Amino acid sequence: MTAVAVAALAGVGIGHAVWQPSPNVSAESFHPGVSPSGSGSASPGSSSIGSGSAGTGLGVSAIASAVDPGLVNIDTTLGYAGAAAAGTGMVIGSSGVVLTNNHVIAGATSISATDVGNGRTYKATVVGYDTTRDVAVLQLANASGLSTVPIGNSSTVAVGDAVVGIGNAGGAGGTPSAAAGAVTALDQSITASDASSGTSERLTGLIETDAGIQPGDSGGPLVDATGKVIGMDTAGSSSTSFDSAATQAYAIPIDEAVSVAGQIQAGNGSSAVHIGATALLGVQVAPSGAAIGSTGGTGFGNQSPPIPSGATVAGVIPGSPADDAGLTAGSVITSVGGDTISSANSLSAAMAAHHPGDRAQVEWVDASGQRASATVQFTNGPPQ
Secondary structure, three states: OOEEEEOOOOOOOOOOOOOOOOOOOOOOOOOOOOOOOOOOOOOOOOOEOOOEOOEOOOEHHHHHHHHHHHEEEEEEEEOOOOEEEEEEEEEEEOOOEEEEOHHHHOOOOEEEEEEOOOOOEEEEEEEEEEOOOOEEEEEEOOOOOOOOOOEOOHHHOOOOOEEEEEEOHHHOOOOOEEEEEEEEEEEEEEEEEEOOOOEEEEEEEEEEEOOOOOOOOOOOEEEEOOOOEEEEEEEEEOOOOOOOOOOEEEEEEHHHHHHHHHHHHOOOOOOOEEEOOEEEOOEEEOOOOOOOOOOOOOOOOOOOOOOOOOEEEEEEOOOOHHHHHOOOOOOEEEEEOOEEOOOHHHHHHHHHOOOOOOEEEEEEEOOOOOEEEEEEEOEEEOOO
């Protein structure tokens, strides 16, 4: 199993900041930074793909025509970050059940999805999500009779198989783009991190491909030569620039993604799977090791007390439970609801166990080094 570090997911964390918004819409975060570890036999953008182990190959256009009607172009508003984002989703239930990446909808204060099959735009709500496996399920309001994607079997995928990555490249909307390539490795692991929030997630068991996956394709299908979905595009890297296609991309095997989706639809929450609305504390967490304040050395403004272990607050949403409790930039959260907080990741995990309306005691060390605590009531917030 190969381990690769990829700065790919904006969305893992509490109140995270995201990429620089564009005048119109930005694609979901899909950052460059890792050069490719291998190449396949098919090049991105080719007009046809060869025969893989799954059977006779179809042309790229034929594959796209078979899969496109079951896709949605997702647009989100990241209200607290003052930005917008876009991604892709796959319809897995004709009543409007959509499978996508968690990081596509993380931080979203509103979500809409345009169905490629019928051209209609729907308001979407989050049924649930799993941050540790980067899977989310959406429900489209008042949807019925939608086309669904053809689900394949990811357990039969082999290195060298021809594949096509399909999705809302660049957040452009309209007809999804399609890029051909090949499977270059299996059972891959990446560390996907959000530098702005200081959180990271370890994703394992991924399919690696050299198909030209682009920003906005996340949540879209990786399709085999027979037109069946064998993975969900999740992360990528490029050796050139942010706007270019990835030279190395990763997909969650569809067997795993569908299994997690089934757990979410059944309402079976766990320490990893969050069902329903998300609790909001209202803090933006600094990356690990970041200094908050004017001195740049202690993280506590002009004070110099020892820095405790915890999640350092970079900012607080006005009017939020954190603001009402007295948390400020430079505070270090050490406990939530009795759970010890040692990092941004542990704060994310602690918050995932709560829902809007829950009350919990929050403990922190303020910017002057004084310990404080308050009982807060969480409000409704965006998915993590």
